[in-house]
Amino acid sequence: MNMATFTFPFFLSLLLLPLFSLLTFAAENTTGTIGINYGRIANNLPTPEKVVALLKSQGINKVKLYDTDAAVLTALANSGINVVVALPNELLSSAANDASFADKWVQANISQYHPQTQIEAIAVGNEVFADPNNTTKFLVPAINNLQSALVKHNLSSSIKLSSPIALSALQNSYPPSSGSFKPDLIEPAIKPLLDFLSKTSSYLMINAYPFFAYEANADEISLDYALFRTNQGNVDSGNGLRYNSLMEAQLDAVFAAMSALGYDDVKLVVTETGWPSNGDENEIGSGKANAAAYNGNLVKRVLTGSGTPLKPKDPLNVYLFALFNENQKPGPTSERNYGLFYPDEGKVYDIPLTLAGLSGAQSNPVNESKAQVPTTAPSSGNTWCVANANAGEEKLQAALDYACGEGGADCRSIQEGSTCFNPNTLEAHASYAFNSYYQKKARGTGTCDFGGAAHVVAQPPRYGTCEYPTGY
Numbered sequence: 001m002n003m004a005t006f007t008f009p010f011f012l013s014l015l016l017l018p019l020f021s022l023l024t025f026a027a028e029n030t031t032g033t034i035g036i037n038y039g040r041i042a043n044n045l046p047t048p049e050k051v052v053a054l055l056k057s058q059g060i061n062k063v064k065l066y067d068t069d070a071a072v073l074t075a076l077a078n079s080g081i082n083v084v085v086a087l088p089n090e091l092l093s094s095a096a097n098d099a100s101f102a103d104k105w106v107q108a109n110i111s112q113y114h115p116q117t118q119i120e121a122i123a124v125g126n127e128v129f130a131d132p133n134n135t136t137k138f139l140v141p142a143i144n145n146l147q148s149a150l151v152k153h154n155l156s157s158s159i160k161l162s163s164p165i166a167l168s169a170l171q172n173s174y175p176p177s178s179g180s181f182k183p184d185l186i187e188p189a190i191k192p193l194l195d196f197l198s199k200t201s202s203y204l205m206i207n208a209y210p211f212f213a214y215e216a217n218a219d220e221i222s223l224d225y226a227l228f229r230t231n232q233g234n235v236d237s238g239n240g241l242r243y244n245s246l247m248e249a250q251l252d253a254v255f256a257a258m259s260a261l262g263y264d265d266v267k268l269v270v271t272e273t274g275w276p277s278n279g280d281e282n283e284i285g286s287g288k289a290n291a292a293a294y295n296g297n298l299v300k301r302v303l304t305g306s307g308t309p310l311k312p313k314d315p316l317n318v319y320l321f322a323l324f325n326e327n328q329k330p331g332p333t334s335e336r337n338y339g340l341f342y343p344d345e346g347k348v349y350d351i352p353l354t355l356a357g358l359s360g361a362q363s364n365p366v367n368e369s370k371a372q373v374p375t376t377a378p379s380s381g382n383t384w385c386v387a388n389a390n391a392g393e394e395k396l397q398a399a400l401d402y403a404c405g406e407g408g409a410d411c412r413s414i415q416e417g418s419t420c421f422n423p424n425t426l427e428a429h430a431s432y433a434f435n436s437y438y439q440k441k442a443r444g445t446g447t448c449d450f451g452g453a454a455h456v457v458a459q460p461p462r463y464g465t466c467e468y469p470t471g472y
Contacts, residue, residue: 031302031305032302032317033062034060034062034299034318034319034320034353035063035082035084035317035320036055036060036062036319036322036340037066037271037272037323038051038063038064038065038072038324039066039323039324040066040069042324042327042328042329042343043327043328044327044343045343046345048069048071048076050345051072051075051323052075052076054341055079055081056079056080058353059354059357060081060354062082062084062319063081063082064083064084064123064271065084066086068086068087068110068113073085073109073113073119074113074117078117080118081118083117083118083120084121084122084123084271085109085119085121086123086124086125087122087123087124087125087146088126089125089126089135090133091105092125092135092138093135095141095142096137097141099145099148099149102142102145102146102148102149103148103152105146105149106149106150107153110150114158114159120158120159121159121160121161121202122146122159122161122162123162123205124139124142124163125139125142125164126207126405127164127166127168127207127405127406128163128165129166129168129169129182129185130404130405130411131401131404132400132401132404132414134415136188137188137189139163140189140193143161143193143196144196146161147200160203161200161202162203162205162269163205164206164272165204165207166207166406166408167208167209167250169181169190170253171183172253173249175236176239176243176249176253176255176310177238177239177241178238179253179255179257180256181257184412191261195263198265198266203266203267203268204267205268206254206268206269206270207272207321208247208250208251208273209272209274210226210247210294211226211274211275211294211334212408213226213250214226214285215283215284215285216440221246223285225244225246226245226246226285226294227297228244228245229293236309241309242309245301247298248309252308252309252310254268255268255310255311256310267314269317269319270317270319272321273298273320274294274320274321275290275291275295276291276334276335277292277325277337277348277349278334278336279332279333279334280332282441282445282446283332286333286337288348288349295320295340295351296352298320299351299358300352300358301316303354303355303358304355304358320340322338322339322340324340324342325337326339330395330398330399330401330402330450331399331406331407332447332449335402335406382458382460382470383456383457383458383470384435384438384457384461384468385431385434385435385437385447385448385456385457386431386434386454386455387426387428387430387434387453388452388453388455391452391453393426395451395452396430397426399430399434399450399453399454400429400433402450403434403450407437408440409433410436411429411432411436413466414428414429420432420464423463425463428463428464430453430454431454431461431468432468434450435468435469436469
């Protein structure tokens with residue numbers, strides 16, 4: 001054997017060892033991605049073409065929509081931006097009950113635009129388990145029919161199906177290792193959904209808002225812990241893992257809940273998270289400084305870190321909420337102030353959204369914060385929050401949807417077949433939801449308004465035989 005032919009590979013391997021080590025490290029430490037939600041509940045937003053130009057100028061190459069608007073999908077064509085579209089909750093029953101409807105919907109809203117518009121996923125419904133219109137039973141049948149349509153049109157290999165769920169679907173979330181889903185959701189919805197996601201190598205979409213948890217428990221949760229700032233952290237007594245951020249604790253509670261059902265293989269994508277830059281006086285923590293800190297630190301965490309303590313090798317993929325402040329969203333002031341940009345495309349606050357931006361970012365102090373504003377004193381005596389019948393059906397419905405969805409009201413009692421479903425009227429259901437929200441907020445001033453759709457009363461509401469709680 002010629003010595004030269006023996007030694008060359010040996011020395012070459014020594015030279016290449018550092019490169020192999022670097023590649024191995026990179027493969028094991030894949031960082032996550034940042035996208036953004038493009039909501040359009042407003043009457044003053046830029047044209048879709050201008051929005052696409054704005055996204056590209058900020059280096060954002062992933063966007064999530066709440067529908068399949070033709071003008072928006074056309075503007076996104078050949079932009080290099082990956083898109084998540086949505087089938088709205090109001091179409092779930094049709095998609096579930098009629099396979100031909102699902103097929104035609106895919107043809108009209110997906111096939112017509114893809115692949116020129118790079119649609120990578122369809123969000124089937126949004127926070128369906130909290131939908132006051134009782135659409136939970138339609139979710140998985142709708143997903144199955146849509147999957148059949150994707151297969152038929154040769155799209156199933158490139159487009160995933162999932163459904164964004166709120167953290168309110170959890171029965172327990174603290175400590176994270178004890179995470180579990182609400183028992184009444186497991187068999188009819190959660191397990192069939194997770195089974196589908198596992199079989200199709202899709203992922204669970206999660207809408208996670210540490211702001212809501214902090215706002216409701218500011219006396220117990222450190223603001224630094226909620227904002228990804230340096231803090232002493234919390235050790236999970238169940239598994240010994242240390243958590244340095246509320247967001248990671250929330251996500252690992254979901255992982256634990258899935259694991260308890262035998263679905264360790266399903267991954268997560270955070271399809272909504274954010275922090276409001278303005279809010280009502282009782283919305284503790286809202287303000288530009290905290291919004292900039294939360295979103296800025298989250299972007300840094302996603303683009304330069306690994307996964308959560310429980311799933312360190314799974315990158316964090318996150319869609320910030322939201323691109324713009326949306327002036328027609330119902331609910332408290334915060335709902336109209338989650339945007340990173342004003343409608344004129346000016347920045348609400350300046351944070352980097354890419355690795356390049358992180359490397360050149362300077363810390364810019366931003367004034368205005370309600371972080372230390374105490375909770376407004378609750379109303380004295382027993383009071384309730386009821387619907388304003390003169391507000392009109394459209395305003396009542398929008399406020400009801402907010403209360404039972406993002407607002408976190410307990411609306412299970414007004415689902416069909418439950419104790420407060422009758423009388424089956426918009427006013428009765430809205431009153432129950434508004435009161436639940438009001439009581440959960442400790443009857444604080446400003447928590448029973450909903451843009452004029454509700455008001456406080458001093459006598460127990462009377463709608464059939466339904467009893468309205470005075471506290472939680």
